[in-house]
Amino acid sequence: MRALGCYALAMQLQADGASSAGLSGGLLDWIAQSTPLNKFVLLLLLLFSVYSWGIALHKLWLFPRIERQTWSFLDVFRRSTKFSEVNSVCRTLKHSPLAGLFQAGYAELNAQLRQGDGGTGERPVLRSLEAVDRALQRAAVVEVNKLEHRVHLLATTAAITPFIGLFGTVVGIVNSFQGIAGTGSTSLTVVAPGIAEALVATAAGLGAAIPAVYFYNHLTNKVRLYLSMMDDFSLEFLNISERNFMQ
Numbered sequence: 001m002r003a004l005g006c007y008a009l010a011m012q013l014q015a016d017g018a019s020s021a022g023l024s025g026g027l028l029d030w031i032a033q034s035t036p037l038n039k040f041v042l043l044l045l046l047l048f049s050v051y052s053w054g055i056a057l058h059k060l061w062l063f064p065r066i067e068r069q070t071w072s073f074l075d076v077f078r079r080s081t082k083f084s085e086v087n088s089v090c091r092t093l094k095h096s097p098l099a100g101l102f103q104a105g106y107a108e109l110n111a112q113l114r115q116g117d118g119g120t121g122e123r124p125v126l127r128s129l130e131a132v133d134r135a136l137q138r139a140a141v142v143e144v145n146k147l148e149h150r151v152h153l154l155a156t157t158a159a160i161t162p163f164i165g166l167f168g169t170v171v172g173i174v175n176s177f178q179g180i181a182g183t184g185s186t187s188l189t190v191v192a193p194g195i196a197e198a199l200v201a202t203a204a205g206l207g208a209a210i211p212a213v214y215f216y217n218h219l220t221n222k223v224r225l226y227l228s229m230m231d232d233f234s235l236e237f238l239n240i241s242e243r244n245f246m247q
Helices: 002-021 027-033 036-081 084-093 096-116 129-147 154-181 188-244
Strands: none
Touching: 002 027, 036 084, 036 154, 036 188, 084 096, 096 129, 096 188, 129 188, 154 188
């Protein structure tokens, strides 16, 4: 809030000073008249902001689809009496992490049951429930990595962009002091442009960081919820396997 207040004050000062020097007080004019280094800082912040918004919007579009397919999968899983029936619908629910988890567990389960069937006609049994558990854990890691894909870049944007903006602020303030030293005057026409240029960089850094922080926390919370669902599903899958395929 303090930085925004200073930014508003600098805008007013620059507008008053620029009017006496025949300059326009608009933001685009400030950017056009700023130093090449400050333009580079603003361009870098713009790229970070656009990229983080692209990631956030893509995830906000993807997660509702994941949620719908996950509930559809759970409905099929809990109504079906055979794992083979559930496996047949997994291909249509590929965005659900639970579908990937089930396929890994089902593959391990089938592998053990085929090995246990020696052609004697006896009912095959599950040899190692721990192996099924390990298969589910490996699949859970894969599914979590899919959910978290590129989300860490939002945290990077949130952490880096305020410092990039601060760097632009420092450069603008240094330019202001150089202007004072060169002219020997502390009038608004000398001080205000540099201060305004500095605080534009600060505001741009905050403008890139704040949405990135919000979306990172929001998406990370979503991933934690799905991780909890995967843990619950793994236990449910193991319980069913133990009841039906263990001696």
